[in-house]
Amino acid sequence: MLKYDDYKDYINENLTSFFPEIEPYAATIDKAMAYSLKVGGKRLRPVLLLAACDFAGGDIKEALPYACSLEYIHTYSLIHDDLPAMDNDDLRRGQPTNHIVFGEDMAILAGDGLLNTAAETMSRDLSEYYDDPVRMVNHAKAGLAIIESAGVKGMIAGQVADVENQYNEATAELVEFIDANKTGALLTAPVIAGLNIAGADDDMLDNFRSYAKQLGKAFQISDDILDAEGDEKLIGKKVGKDQDAGKCNYVCVHGIDAAKAKLHELTKGAKDALASYGDEASFFIELADKLEIRKA
């Protein structure tokens, strides 16, 4: 197992390497897609994918196309989410959002382009294994886990419910649905995909699914806590966004103290799910601890 920053560097170094070679007439979209990808971020999802593959004895080189595809999907969702017709955000990670730099039309296309490039990258990866049925199936399972998590029974379902979320009518159940889908799905998928590429067995898949689901919920609650009392300069975006948009989140439904208690409980639950691996799983244990106390 490598360190978090080593996986992150490996991803950053290869992040646009799966882009198709784009013709000069369409060069703007190459720039627009790369702009939002390179603004940065924790790379949490692709790091989880590589680490899970590595943990299960797989080759992280084989997992790289899936790690990058997942980051393309995460980035497209942010570009579309920031559009004037959606959250209308001018800043993301302290930098102007895609439509501010490239215009709304190109931002819509850049989002579409990133989602398509994700699916295309995973589909092209399979073509490397047409003569290797076992690997091809493992990779196909990884691709299915990722694309399902991003879809209308996953991330997009969460976005839809979030768009329709009205402060006065929000219930604990609705907020749980939004969190599980908008954020949780794309944090569970990398773990499943990484393990699939390594050919992991069902036991390991179950344990890590339990870890990732609780980590995903914890991650969203810590986001809501930061939105309530975080430091704008550290986060790189406005705080109090949900309330300003008339949307209710975990903190608004349950209160800040209950949110912090739940964050701690979920973090503990995530770690417990991997208890049987002892120190071997320390990467994932430390990550859960780090995310619990994050300031950005």
Place this chain on the structure above:
Amino acid sequence: MLKYDDYKDYINENLTSFFPEIEPYAATIDKAMAYSLKVGGKRLRPVLLLAACDFAGGDIKEALPYACSLEYIHTYSLIHDDLPAMDNDDLRRGQPTNHIVFGEDMAILAGDGLLNTAAETMSRDLSEYYDDPVRMVNHAKAGLAIIESAGVKGMIAGQVADVENQYNEATAELVEFIDANKTGALLTAPVIAGLNIAGADDDMLDNFRSYAKQLGKAFQISDDILDAEGDEKLIGKKVGKDQDAGKCNYVCVHGIDAAKAKLHELTKGAKDALASYGDEASFFIELADKLEIRKA
């Protein structure tokens, strides 16, 4: 081989059958995606896919997920193209466009949802063949052909060049690039995908690729001719759109007479590409003839 309308009926009957089962909290996107899909249209792309599979001795049931996925992709591109930040169209096929009915935010998500559902449908289809390596490879090839054609080296590249197309600066080369990508790519892909599912050989793939490329160009030129002198009531959308938007198309670059001559030449070329199959290819010959004289 069936008749055009038989393939079309088969597609229409099963069009939303590959949608994931969407949760009540996200029900709006189910309606929004289905709305634009069901507004109708010729179903040219999925019909071509089923027909190509059928021609090469494949089972059209196996090809159905790919035919529907292609229609999801075509439909998402229309929804996003109609948005206020893009072409700002209120009508499509004589009906209110998606954002008029569901709002801009939901129209963006419905487009995203359809593209993701296309990729997801094809990925899930592969999971049916994990124990059948030959079929799995054939299906994976079909999926790759479709997702590549829709991407930043295909349809999206054409959209980008079209967005940046300025009347005064348009050249014959630019218009050819836009037509080949924005329209052509998604008309070549179904033929390749359909043949791949049937396991067709390279000779047949080459002949049909030549047919589809010329058919695609012809289809776009006939679109430009209809935009110049068609009947709004038959077409179901405004004519003179390109000129109003300050965009130059084939008719504007070459003139209406040259456009009609080119349409005829391309239609003949498409038919010639399949000459070696004689009457067996009559479905595709008649289709080319029908598209040459279409009024809508």
